[in-house]
Amino acid sequence: MNLDWSIVWSSRWLLLEGAALTVLLTALTMLISVPGGILLALMRGSRFKPVSLFATGFVELFRNLPLLLLVYWAFYVMPVLTGLALSPFVTGLTALCLNVSAYNSETFRSGIASIRKGQGEAGLALGMSRAQVFGEIILPQAWRRVLPVLASTWVSLFKDTSLVSVIAVGELAHTAMQIRSQSFRVLEMLTAMAAIYWLMGYPQAKLVDWIHRKYGVRE
Amino acid sequence: MTAQPRKNADRAPMLVYKDVRKRYGSFTALDGVSLHVNPGEVVCLIGPSGSGKSTLLRCTNGLETLDGGEVLFEGKPLPKSDVEMRGVRQRMGMVFQNFELFPHKTALENVATGLITVKKMPADEANRRAMALMAKVGLSDKTANYPSNLSGGQQQRVAIARALAMEPHVMLFDEPTSALDPETVGEVLNVMRQLALEGMTMIVVTHEMSFARRVASWVVVFEKGKLLEEGPPTQIFDAPLKERTRDFLSHLGWDG
Numbered sequence: 133m134n135l136d137w138s139i140v141w142s143s144r145w146l147l148l149e150g151a152a153l154t155v156l157l158t159a160l161t162m163l164i165s166v167p168g169g170i171l172l173a174l175m176r177g178s179r180f181k182p183v184s185l186f187a188t189g190f191v192e193l194f195r196n197l198p199l200l201l202l203v204y205w206a207f208y209v210m211p212v213l214t215g216l217a218l219s220p221f222v223t224g225l226t227a228l229c230l231n232v233s234a235y236n237s238e239t240f241r242s243g244i245a246s247i248r249k250g251q252g253e254a255g256l257a258l259g260m261s262r263a264q265v266f267g268e269i270i271l272p273q274a275w276r277r278v279l280p281v282l283a284s285t286w287v288s289l290f291k292d293t294s295l296v297s298v299i300a301v302g303e304l305a306h307t308a309m310q311i312r313s314q315s316f317r318v319l320e321m322l323t324a325m326a327a328i329y330w331l332m333g334y335p336q337a338k339l340v341d342w343i344h345r346k347y348g349v350r351e
Numbered sequence: 352m353t354a355q356p357r358k359n360a361d362r363a364p365m366l367v368y369k370d371v372r373k374r375y376g377s378f379t380a381l382d383g384v385s386l387h388v389n390p391g392e393v394v395c396l397i398g399p400s401g402s403g404k405s406t407l408l409r410c411t412n413g414l415e416t417l418d419g420g421e422v423l424f425e426g427k428p429l430p431k432s433d434v435e436m437r438g439v440r441q442r443m444g445m446v447f448q449n450f451e452l453f454p455h456k457t458a459l460e461n462v463a464t465g466l467i468t469v470k471k472m473p474a475d476e477a478n479r480r481a482m483a484l485m486a487k488v489g490l491s492d493k494t495a496n497y498p499s500n501l502s503g504g505q506q507q508r509v510a511i512a513r514a515l516a517m518e519p520h521v522m523l524f525d526e527p528t529s530a531l532d533p534e535t536v537g538e539v540l541n542v543m544r545q546l547a548l549e550g551m552t553m554i555v556v557t558h559e560m561s562f563a564r565r566v567a568s569w570v571v572v573f574e575k576g577k578l579l580e581e582g583p584p585t586q587i588f589d590a591p592l593k594e595r596t597r598d599f600l601s602h603l604g605w606d607g
Binding site: 262 | 437441444
């Protein structure tokens, strides 16, 4: 078999750009989906029925659809429904955010539920409002407990961003596939792509392990 | 009934409970309780577990809602609205059985947090007040500790300081020493005795009969969600009017 690895080196800047976009996509998705998850978790706990029903519906819908389907749906159906012409990047970001927000909502919900009831009562007894109890007492404690789970979600998300390559978002997977189809260097490009994902993903996974050890619930 | 006048009986009562009722499903926690607390009194609520003492305390600051009857605080019924209830709670300090210190805040931050978030006091002033209260409960050297690095007795003293920071008119103690190791019970009771001497109005749900005997100005005995007997400690502990009171006390090993 005739292998030519020079294609990897000669497309290094394109691959680097793709990798940068993968990181950007991961970071932006998380940046939106963490507050999104908190908001959804709060809405699910609302005493106002329509609000909690909406949040439950949102979470159960987007958590249980294959992400790939969601990406296609956002690309083909969303513009028809909303009349908005969004770039592939924004479309992909939207699909990822819908999915990850739904997951984060469940993460935060269990984190919030794990805080003893007496903690909130101690805040109320001081005269705090419900919002102050949540912001000052519940969320900081829940945050610490869910951090390991959020970190795991981050690592899955980092790999799952490759799915938006199907709607031509120029992140790492799409870039590598493009080079592959133009150069016909299938084995080289797939190997290079695997190596780059692994080299970037492995330290993140190790970081997650460390977070688990440091912040994991020990009670 | 007793001939002895109650402490500050000439003043308007701080708290009045009128036929208070509370149910949890089919369980009746409070079955029509009426009593009052005068300013400056230390009222101890005693009785078997599940007799309604803690529930009454929790109805006082609205942690539980009433199913019937009413509670008057400083002459006014407890407000229905959340906002007004917050104002009432600021005037009632509460101390919990499990301390419920905020584990992500230092001892000093625990004491200052109510002043900063609720009373909107500038942080340096709040910290100064918190320092003074930490000194009052004998923990000046533990201000930077997190609750996990304090003994149970120390945590409960911080919790008392946290409640005192709001300058409450009445302190509610919900079994404050029940979760403590025996050797740290004394330090918490000492702080409470000191408060009582300073004239703080206190309602104490407790199983510490010697504390009730020595510090209480009025003792209320609960049984099955009802008020069994009330009177000065001399009556309750030395010459109870009700046979059931005597039974309960002898059950605890109390022999006067």
